[in-house]
Amino acid sequence: MSTINEGEGHFSFDSELLPETLPTDPFPIFQHWYDQAVSNKIQRNPNGMYLCTVGPDARPSCRTVLCKILVPDPGYIVFFTNYESRKGREITGNSEVSILFHWDAMERQVRIEGPAIRSPQAESDEYFASRRWESRVGAWASKQSEPIESQDALMLQVFETVEQLGLDTAELVNAGPDAKVDIPRPPHWGGLRVFPRSVELWCANETRLHDRARWTRELVETKSGIAPAQWSATRLQP
Numbered sequence: 001m002s003t004i005n006e007g008e009g010h011f012s013f014d015s016e017l018l019p020e021t022l023p024t025d026p027f028p029i030f031q032h033w034y035d036q037a038v039s040n041k042i043q044r045n046p047n048g049m050y051l052c053t054v055g056p057d058a059r060p061s062c063r064t065v066l067c068k069i070l071v072p073d074p075g076y077i078v079f080f081t082n083y084e085s086r087k088g089r090e091i092t093g094n095s096e097v098s099i100l101f102h103w104d105a106m107e108r109q110v111r112i113e114g115p116a117i118r119s120p121q122a123e124s125d126e127y128f129a130s131r132r133w134e135s136r137v138g139a140w141a142s143k144q145s146e147p148i149e150s151q152d153a154l155m156l157q158v159f160e161t162v163e164q165l166g167l168d169t170a171e172l173v174n175a176g177p178d179a180k181v182d183i184p185r186p187p188h189w190g191g192l193r194v195f196p197r198s199v200e201l202w203c204a205n206e207t208r209l210h211d212r213a214r215w216t217r218e219l220v221e222t223k224s225g226i227a228p229a230q231w232s233a234t235r236l237q238p
Contacts, residue, residue, distance in 0.1 A: 017203055017211040021113075022233040027197040027217040033071040033201075034070055034101070039144070042105040051079070052098040053090040063087060068103075068127060075230050076195045077112070078119060080127055084188045085144035091116050097194060107204035112196045114219065117226065119191030126198050128185040133172060136183040137161055195219055195226045210238040 008115060023029065047067045054060050065087075069078035077099075091097065095115040101107045115129035120122075136198040141154075141161035148154050156224055162169050163181060172179060214236055218229040 011197060018213055018235075022213050022235060024213075024233065025072075025075070025231050026201055026213075026233070027075050029111055030199065031070060031072050031105070033103065033110065034067075037103045037106060040106075042103060046103065046151065048101075048138045049077075049079075050100040050102070051087065052100075052195075053087050054096070055090045055095050056093055060061050061086065061090065069123075074195075076193045078123070078191050078193050079085060080119075080124070080189070080191045082139065082142070082144040082189050083118070088144075088188075099194060109202045111198075111200040111202070112194060113198045114194055114196040115226070116192040119193050121190070121219045124190030127191060128189065133179055133181040133183060134187075136181075137165070137167075140183075140186050141177065178216065195228065205238075208238070212236040212238055 018029070034047070037043070040046075045066060047062075048064050049067050050062055051065045052060050052062045065079045065081065067077050067079055071077070083092070095117060097114070097116045099112040101112075102108060128139070131139075137158060142157040148157075159169060162172070167181065167183075173183065175181075196217075197219050198216045199216055200212065202210060202212045204210050212235070213233060213235045215231045217231045220227045220229065
């Protein structure tokens with residue numbers, strides 16, 4: 001049985017509820033829940049998360065994105081997107097985001113609030129290179145969130161992009177989706193690291209008195225990035 005020991009707190013990963021004495025860091029529990037959702041294949045995209053941003057008109061917008069990296073120490077998650085998309089533009093204007101992971105079959109959810117900052121170029125390059133060639137071409141071809149008259153027009157845009165990148169469409173199709181193709185990462189596409197200043201863990205209880213706790217911390221901006229302070233934990237009423 002996997003456990004977390006935090007001072008007087010003792011959390012069994014097999015427990016359905018949070019420990020009576022909350023651990024000082026929420027990420028070990030979050031990591032376990034995340035890994036369990038992925039390994040158990042409880043839903044099509046267990047790494048799917050709802051991302052909420054706020055535009056210049058102060059109106060929120062929400063969409064589903066995929067968490068691709070989870071780093072327990074110092075505690076952040078990473079997703080990748082087109083920086084010129086609606087969410088990318090809104091994050092450029094206001095870096096504060098809200099995120100929700102909801103694993104209904106496990107009756108668990110994780111809420112995150114904090115700033116999203118661009119990943120180092122090396123991180124974006126590494127992930128981009130791991131994608132199938134169609135996805136890499138698509139990152140160049142699609143002006144994400146912008147209007148287009150039809151699906152045919154979008155496909156024409158893709159074929160034109162293939163030519164602009166100096167690639168041969170017939171060779172790519174014959175080679176298949178796993179073909180080794182050198183396609184550089186577009187400058188408008190990359191990762192965003194979300195550093196939570198608050199994490200809330202929630203798990204269901206059949207009595208409807210659900211178990212819920214929030215961890216908060218200060219985030220200090222430095223020349224090299226963000227330096228998180230220690231977490232503070234609080235149990236919440238359902």
